[in-house]
Amino acid sequence: MATVNNNGPNQDSNPNTNTVASAKQTIPVAKTVDTQSVLKRLQSELMALMMSGDAGISAFPEEDNIFCWKGTISGSKDTVFEGTEYKLSLSFPSDYPFKAPKVKFETTCFHPNVDLHGNICLDILQDKWSSAYDVRTILLSVQSLLGEPNTSSPLNNQAAALWGNQEEYRKMVEKLYKPIA
Amino acid sequence: METEGQNCRMGSYIYRPKKTKKVFERIRGASVIHILSHTLYFLSLYLSLYLFSDQVRVFPILERVDSAMISDSIPKASISMASSTPKNLPKKKRANRSAKVKQNKLVARRGQFISQVKNKIGCKDEANGEGGLHGGASVHPENERGQAMEKLEINPRGEEEIYGDGSPMNHYSDSESSPLNSPTSHTSSVLGSNGSGVQFTASSRSGSSSGRSSSSSSNGCCSEIMSEDDEEDDCLDDWEALADALAATEKKEEVHNPESEFDSPPEKHGIGSQSSGVVINPEIGGMAVKRDPELCRAWSPDDAFRPQSLPNLSKQYSFPLISERQLSRGGPVWGCKNVGGTVPTSCPICCEDLDCTDSSFLPCLCGFRLCLFCHKRILEQDARCPGCRKQYDRDDSIEKEATLDGGSLTIRLARSCSMITRS
Numbered sequence: 001m002a003t004v005n006n007n008g009p010n011q012d013s014n015p016n017t018n019t020v021a022s023a024k025q026t027i028p029v030a031k032t033v034d035t036q037s038v039l040k041r042l043q044s045e046l047m048a049l050m051m052s053g054d055a056g057i058s059a060f061p062e063e064d065n066i067f068c069w070k071g072t073i074s075g076s077k078d079t080v081f082e083g084t085e086y087k088l089s090l091s092f093p094s095d096y097p098f099k100a101p102k103v104k105f106e107t108t109c110f111h112p113n114v115d116l117h118g119n120i121c122l123d124i125l126q127d128k129w130s131s132a133y134d135v136r137t138i139l140l141s142v143q144s145l146l147g148e149p150n151t152s153s154p155l156n157n158q159a160a161a162l163w164g165n166q167e168e169y170r171k172m173v174e175k176l177y178k179p180i181a
Numbered sequence: 182m183e184t185e186g187q188n189c190r191m192g193s194y195i196y197r198p199k200k201t202k203k204v205f206e207r208i209r210g211a212s213v214i215h216i217l218s219h220t221l222y223f224l225s226l227y228l229s230l231y232l233f234s235d236q237v238r239v240f241p242i243l244e245r246v247d248s249a250m251i252s253d254s255i256p257k258a259s260i261s262m263a264s265s266t267p268k269n270l271p272k273k274k275r276a277n278r279s280a281k282v283k284q285n286k287l288v289a290r291r292g293q294f295i296s297q298v299k300n301k302i303g304c305k306d307e308a309n310g311e312g313g314l315h316g317g318a319s320v321h322p323e324n325e326r327g328q329a330m331e332k333l334e335i336n337p338r339g340e341e342e343i344y345g346d347g348s349p350m351n352h353y354s355d356s357e358s359s360p361l362n363s364p365t366s367h368t369s370s371v372l373g374s375n376g377s378g379v380q381f382t383a384s385s386r387s388g389s390s391s392g393r394s395s396s397s398s399s400n401g402c403c404s405e406i407m408s409e410d411d412e413e414d415d416c417l418d419d420w421e422a423l424a425d426a427l428a429a430t431e432k433k434e435e436v437h438n439p440e441s442e443f444d445s446p447p448e449k450h451g452i453g454s455q456s457s458g459v460v461i462n463p464e465i466g467g468m469a470v471k472r473d474p475e476l477c478r479a480w481s482p483d484d485a486f487r488p489q490s491l492p493n494l495s496k497q498y499s500f501p502l503i504s505e506r507q508l509s510r511g512g513p514v515w516g517c518k519n520v521g522g523t524v525p526t527s528c529p530i531c532c533e534d535l536d537c538t539d540s541s542f543l544p545c546l547c548g549f550r551l552c553l554f555c556h557k558r559i560l561e562q563d564a565r566c567p568g569c570r571k572q573y574d575r576d577d578s579i580e581k582e583a584t585l586d587g588g589s590l591t592i593r594l595a596r597s598c599s600m601i602t603r604s
Contacts, residue, residue: 037531037532037533040531040532040533041530041531041532043532044527044532097530098530098555098558098559098562128570130565130567130568130570131530131555131559131567132529132530132549132567132568
């Protein structure tokens with residue numbers, strides 16, 4: 001996706017140089033409009049998330065920046081992550097929702113698709129992103145990812161290897177789990 | 182008969198203030214002179230009866246129509262007497278007088294209406310027939326009652342006479358007399374609010390009765406009409422609230438009308454209590470009497486006399502209709518009026534409201550809708566439908582190029598439109 005993202009701006013810049021300065025004027029105007037539209041989108045998402053009342057997920061913007069949210073997800077029942085709760089950070093780009101937000105685990109998560117820095121390998125957060133997704137669907141997807149990892153392309157090879165032994169895996173989760181302060 | 186008149190007044194009056202106005206107008210034009218002559222005559226009769234007869238006697242007389250016949254001879258001689266008596270009455274009684282007068286007026290008007298409607302309505306015929314049978318005699322009972330009531334009553338009756346024509350007059354008088362005579366008649370005092378105008382008319386009439394000047398009587402009629410109009414306005418405000426309660430009573434009244442007078446007074450009490458603040462009701466009721474047969478049913482939407490203040494059901498239906506029209510308008514523009522799926526009110530991407538063009542814009546077979554701005558932006562990037570991740574049609578990619586070139590944009594748009602219609 002990163003490449004795709006880069007292509008977009010490049011395409012825009014090329015015509016600008018080719019045509020005239022008038023194109024340059026349109027760009028900043030478009031950006032301000034985008035910012036407003038992004039704000040509206042994020043506000044409506046927040047409203048929808050607060051009203052949905054989905055169990056096990058929550059998110060709220062940081063103090064002064066609506067482009068940075070803090071979210072929490074709890075491990076689903078009947079999974080090795082049951083009873084655990086994880087904190088995530090969501091950073092929305094200025095061209096959200098056309099680009100996916102950056103989602104990271106703030107809480108250490110022993111998971112095949114989460115590296116030691118909390119980066120998440122999830123298709124919908126990369127090349128499978130769709131502007132139709134929102135914070136709620138992202139958090140639900142991450143929550144479901146916990147119980148259904150993709151061990152074929154792991155970021156955490158140890159976790160991927162241990163996934164076959166759920167009892168041992170559960171012990172590792174409990175051992176490495178550091179509750180949210 | 183009497184009860185019918187009273188009952189009818191209450192209910193009908195509330196329902197159709199406008200009709201009452203029309204009736205008044207008719208009365209003015211057609212029978213003013215006739216009414217005036219009658220009023221003078223009746224006033225004299227009432228005064229004489231009042232002077233000679235004890236109230237105790239009057240009540241039983243009122244109850245019985247036959248008794249009314251007896252009183253006929255009395256009034257003529259006592260005309261001079263009557264004129265003097267009303268002047269002597271104390272102010273306290275004025276309120277009651279005015280109320281009574283109003284009732285009488287209403288009754289008379291009602292009677293006129295009934296007579297007019299007679300031919301049309303069978304039910305009314307019965308009541309009218311009684312009045313017609315009694316003829317002048319029936320008038321007398323009214324006089325008796327009025328005498329029994331008070332001197333003031335005489336004036337109102339005079340008004341009744343003015344408005345009423347022969348038989349209808351009798352009905353009015355009966356209805357009036359019954360309320361007045363019965364203990365419940367005091368409830369009529371509620372009408373006092375109207376009283377001011379009515380009293381004035383009454384005084385003028387009394388003077389006219391003594392002098393028998395037609396001009397004075399005519400003035401009285403005008404003043405009465407004016408007061409009635411004012412009352413009607415008031416009634417318009419309250420009539421809706423009263424309508425439901427009155428409807429039931431009216432039906433009962435109509436049924437009982439042919440029966441004894443006794444039924445009517447209690448009904449009036451009930452009505453008076455209901456109307457309470459709505460003093461106007463009794464007068465209107467008188468007007469409405471002719472309507473009674475029709476009144477059994479509520480306003481019909483196409484009724485010409487239906488108050489405009491009533492909620493109009495058709496208006497309520499108009500809203501959804503309008504919305505449908507708007508949607509249909511949007512459809513034809515794109516030629517895809519009935520595209521399946523529910524149309525979201527706002528773009529799921531930018532959360533902006535979808536206008537008619539956007540809501541009729543279906544870029545992908547999956548049915549995912551978005552606004553044209555977001556669609557264009559997506560086309561400039563990966564050109565995948567947010568709903569299904571499928572590439573938008575090649576037409577779209579071509580369109581994108583076209584937009585960049587700024588050349589054959591319109592042609593491309595035409596293609597996209599055709600695509601939409603397919604979907």
